[in-house]
Amino acid sequence: xxxxxxxxxxxxxxxxxxAVHANRSASLVVQEREIHALVGExxxxxxxxxxxxxxxxxxxxxxxxxxxxxxxxxxxxxxxxAGVGMVHQHFMLVPTLTVAENVVLGREPxxxxxxxxxxxxxxxxxxxxxxxxAVPAGRLVADLSVGEAQRVEILKLLYRGARVxxxxxxxxxxxxxxxxxxxxxxRRLRDGGATIVLITHKLDEVMAVSEHVTVMRMGETVANMxxxxxxxxxxxxxxxxRDVDLAVRQGGGAAKLAGTPGxxxxxxxxxVVRGARIEKAVDDVSFSIAPGEILGIAGVExxxxxxxxxxxxxLRGVTSGTIxxxxxxxxxxxxxxxxxxxxxxxxxxxxxxxxxxxxxMAENLILGQQHHYTNNGILDRHNIIDHARRRIVEYxxxxxxxxxxxxxxxGGNQQKIVIARELSRAFTVLLAAQPTRGxxxxxxxxxxxxxxKAREEGKAVLLVSAELKEVLTLSDRIAVMxxxxxxxxxxxxxxxxxxxxxxxxxxxxxxxx
Amino acid sequence: MNTRTRVLLEESVLPPLVALVxxxxxxxxxxxxxxxxxxxxxxxxxxxxWGNSYGFGQVLYKAxxxxxxxxxxxxxxxxxxxxxxxxxxLAAGGFGAGLVGLMLPAGTPAxxxxxxxxxxxxxxxxxxxxxxxxxxxxxxxxEVIVTIMLNFIVLALLNYFVSAKLHVPETLHTPExxxxxxxxxxxxxxxxxxxxxxxxxVIVLLAAAFVWGFLFRTRAGYELRAVGLQSDAAEYAGIxxxxxxxxxxxxxxxxxxxxxxxxxxxxxxxxxxxxxxxAGFLGIAVALIGRxxxxxxxxxxxFFATLSQGGLAINAMVPKQMVEVLQGIVILAVATAVPExxxxxRSAMSRRKAAP
Numbered sequence: 062x063x064x065x066x067x068x069x070x071x072x073x074x075x076x077x078x079x080a081v082h083a084n085r086s087a088s089l090v091v092q093e094r095e096i097h098a099l100v101g102e103x104x105x106x107x108x109x110x111x112x113x114x115x116x117x118x119x120x121x122x123x124x125x126x127x128x129x130x131x132x133x134x135x136x137x138x139x140x141x142x143a144g145v146g147m148v149h150q151h152f153m154l155v156p157t158l159t160v161a162e163n164v165v166l167g168r169e170p171x172x173x174x175x176x177x178x179x180x181x182x183x184x185x186x187x188x189x190x191x192x193x194x195a196v197p198a199g200r201l202v203a204d205l206s207v208g209e210a211q212r213v214e215i216l217k218l219l220y221r222g223a224r225v226x227x228x229x230x231x232x233x234x235x236x237x238x239x240x241x242x243x244x245x246x247x248r249r250l251r252d253g254g255a256t257i258v259l260i261t262h263k264l265d266e267v268m269a270v271s272e273h274v275t276v277m278r279m280g281e282t283v284a285n286m287x288x289x290x291x292x293x294x295x296x297x298x299x300x301x302x303r304d305v306d307l308a309v310r311q312g313g314g315a316a317k318l319a320g321t322p323g324x325x326x327x328x329x330x331x332x333v334v335r336g337a338r339i340e341k342a343v344d345d346v347s348f349s350i351a352p353g354e355i356l357g358i359a360g361v362e363x364x365x366x367x368x369x370x371x372x373x374x375x376l377r378g379v380t381s382g383t384i385x386x387x388x389x390x391x392x393x394x395x396x397x398x399x400x401x402x403x404x405x406x407x408x409x410x411x412x413x414x415x416x417x418x419x420x421x422m423a424e425n426l427i428l429g430q431q432h433h434y435t436n437n438g439i440l441d442r443h444n445i446i447d448h449a450r451r452r453i454v455e456y457x458x459x460x461x462x463x464x465x466x467x468x469x470x471x472g473g474n475q476q477k478i479v480i481a482r483e484l485s486r487a488f489t490v491l492l493a494a495q496p497t498r499g500x501x502x503x504x505x506x507x508x509x510x511x512x513x514k515a516r517e518e519g520k521a522v523l524l525v526s527a528e529l530k531e532v533l534t535l536s537d538r539i540a541v542m543x544x545x546x547x548x549x550x551x552x553x554x555x556x557x558x559x560x561x562x563x564x565x566x567x568x569x570x571x572x573x574x
Numbered sequence: 575m576n577t578r579t580r581v582l583l584e585e586s587v588l589p590p591l592v593a594l595v596x597x598x599x600x601x602x603x604x605x606x607x608x609x610x611x612x613x614x615x616x617x618x619x620x621x622x623x624w625g626n627s628y629g630f631g632q633v634l635y636k637a638x639x640x641x642x643x644x645x646x647x648x649x650x651x652x653x654x655x656x657x658x659x660x661x662x663x664l665a666a667g668g669f670g671a672g673l674v675g676l677m678l679p680a681g682t683p684a685x686x687x688x689x690x691x692x693x694x695x696x697x698x699x700x701x702x703x704x705x706x707x708x709x710x711x712x713x714x715x716x717e718v719i720v721t722i723m724l725n726f727i728v729l730a731l732l733n734y735f736v737s738a739k740l741h742v743p744e745t746l747h748t749p750e751x752x753x754x755x756x757x758x759x760x761x762x763x764x765x766x767x768x769x770x771x772x773x774x775x776v777i778v779l780l781a782a783a784f785v786w787g788f789l790f791r792t793r794a795g796y797e798l799r800a801v802g803l804q805s806d807a808a809e810y811a812g813i814x815x816x817x818x819x820x821x822x823x824x825x826x827x828x829x830x831x832x833x834x835x836x837x838x839x840x841x842x843x844x845x846x847x848x849x850x851x852x853a854g855f856l857g858i859a860v861a862l863i864g865r866x867x868x869x870x871x872x873x874x875x876x877f878f879a880t881l882s883q884g885g886l887a888i889n890a891m892v893p894k895q896m897v898e899v900l901q902g903i904v905i906l907a908v909a910t911a912v913p914e915x916x917x918x919x920r921s922a923m924s925r926r927k928a929a930p
Binding site: 374375376395396397398400406408413414415416417418419420424428429431432434435438439440442 | 791792793794796797799800803804806807808809810811812813814
């Protein structure tokens with residue numbers, strides 16, 4: 062790097078949220094024209110640090126410098142004016158407006174007092190060309206793919222003249238080809254003079270695209286390395302503070318046995334399920350899972366996985382088709398009945414479905430099984446607390462006080478509550494939707510081990526994950542879901558990212574066995 | 575300070591206290607605007623309520639009705655339903671109790687008559703309350719609209735029954751009831767002489783204890799609160815929201831209806847059109863200030879009853895409408911204070927932790 066001031070210099074940043082010390086004297090230096098990865102487990106303080114940098118929240122201590130200028134405590138408006146912009150995990154786009162309209166929103170070109178749509182589209186098209194971000198400027202945002210929508214977010218920043226781009230977990234919603242495309246765009250932007258900070262917890266992304274990496278752990282910045290001088294193992298160790306078995310994360314540890322031949326735990330035939338906006342979110346899907354087998358569903362989010370699992374769990378009505386659990390037709394049974402019949406469900410959204418955030422850990426650990434902790438309608442408090450204490454120890458949930466509300470726990474520990482509850486009940490079939498979403502490396506290892514244990518105990522597991530690696534690592538068979546259908550089904554041995562990728566984007570269509 | 579104590583402080587204790595302080599300051603300003611000395615007026619208010627036995631009895635009497643409507647609104651809110659219909663349910667409860675009292679032969683032993691009248695009050699209030707519950711569960715009709723409209727319907731119907739069928743000429747009340755009267759507290763304790771305070775208060779205390787036990791110690795209460803806090807998670811847990819809505823509204827209506835006993839059997843011994851006098855609506859404030867907790871509701875009911883009775887005591891110095899303004903200020907303050915207090919406290923604590 063040259064002798065000039067770095068693009069970003071954060072020094073000794075402190076930030077509290079109530080009792081939580083989110084940033085502890087965190088420091089970050091990012092040079093001009095580099096792609097800098099900011100990694101750490103969930104809750105390590107990455108997003109907080111970026112929010113302070115982009116002016117969304119003030120720091121409680123420390124200084125923020127951008128381009129050598131002290132800008133501590135600035136606002137988002139000032140940050141944008143100075144060319145610092147953030148792409149959030151959740152897109153902030155108006156679906157009913159076109160790409161061009163979204164990009165110029167708030168800075169619309171005006172002629173004769175009215176919105177100059179033609180100029181807006183011209184400007185945006187030119188911007189697309191310069192940056193290499195290909196998006197049709199006249200298309201409605203509602204009609205875009207997730208990858209395209211993300212490009213619109215980046216275009217919005219570029220339109221406002223951003224030179225420093227902060228991206229918060231940008232690949233969480235992308236398929237592998239879209240990820241590769243994003244890396245190309247980021248490199249091109251950097252070559253064009255932009256500085257990019259990439260928040261991620263995926264080590265392969267760090268290795269693939271960054272020049273420098275800063276590791277955060279428990280609010281502190283614990284390591285800062287040139288990517289070329291480090292390895293995934295070193296980064297993981299810095300993230301967790303101990304050695305990590307990366308085999309769990311990065312393939313390997315392949316399937317041992319592939320289910321009990323002949324037996325069927327869960328059978329789904331010609332299932333059609335209505336979605337919120339489309340008639341057939343799930344379109345004629347059939348499959349079965351044997352006891353002791355994990356069937357993984359790969360696919361870009363929003364291709365019917367959510368609807369499929371909700372239909373099996375009884376949370377969403379079925380248009381046609383049948384669902385059979387251990388020989389019994391459960392197609393029209395209620396949620397409670399399905400649970401009693403042996404269905405366990407780790408829902409994809411723990412904050413909406415999996416937990417009642419204002420309930421205590423103990424109360425959450427019986428959610429869905431409250432009938433089993435009741436005597437004549439009265440809650441059996443002794444039993445509930447006892448159950449909670451045992452699960453907390455078994456699943457290493459922290460903090461350990463069962464009377465704390467679930468809201469007070471970190472994301473990883475909240476997910477452990479869900480996992481503990483669903484795996485400790487009596488079940489034969491487990492629906493696991495995004496079981497490790499937003500969970501740190503250590504907890505991922507643990508959850509994967511638990512899912513494997515369930516399989517070894519003869520449970521049938523239906524796994525849906527946006528993490529292709531996770532699906533590849535855990536599954537005995539892998540189905541690829543696209544546009545509401547199973548477009549391909551592979552045994553573990555035939556599946557790889559390269560093979561599956563084209564099916565996920567609909568580029569290839571196969572025969573479903 | 576551990577997390578549980580902090581949460582309790584922040585969410586339950588502080589907002590009402592802050593509201594109280596705000597109301598006191600606002601009250602000072604109002605009193606001064608009338609050219610009076612705040613200290614003198616406040617003292618008069620306290621002496622007219624907690625300071626003498628009659629005033630205190632009246633406070634207890636008013637608090638009894640408010641506790642019922644407050645509990646009613648609280649149970650609804652715990653299930654995520656906003657019951658604006660406590661006024662109509664209260665009236666229906668009083669009417670049901672009065673009707674049964676009138677039908678019973680004079681001289682029916684209290685041991686039989688009172689429970690029958692109480693059951694009638696619960697049933698009548700519960701019936702009115704369950705209507706919005708059913709409409710919500712079956713057709714998704716919003717309970718706020720339905721309960722507001724039901725107030726008009728129920729009050730008009732009761733007005734018709736009383737004025738067309740049951741009234742004593744020249745009045746808007748029924749003939750005197752000869753069975754099922756609840757004794758005044760003054761019959762046992764001389765201290766309450768002349769006040770309307772009666773043994774209904776014991777029934778209501780039992781009801782509050784029951785509501786607490788139901789909400790926090792039974793499976794049905796667990797499921798009810800789950801629906802109120804996060805209906806998606808409740809659905810995931812196999813809880814049928816429709817059933818919960820129905821039973822919560824029925825229970826809410828029954829609790830409001832119970833309040834009718836206080837006036838009809840404990841005070842006047844007849845049903846009188848318009849006896850509710852806004853106690854059903856004030857129940858919303860009581861539940862809000864009481865943070866939907868039965869214990870909090872009882873305290874809030876005492877507080878509002880004190881204000882209401884105290885308004886009479888200071889009428890000579892300032893218009894009694896001043897206390898109505900104060901009630902409004904308290905409600906506004908609590909509604910705003912909850913998130914505010916939490917944020918203030920958090921930043922204060924983090925500063926203290928950062929300091930050492």
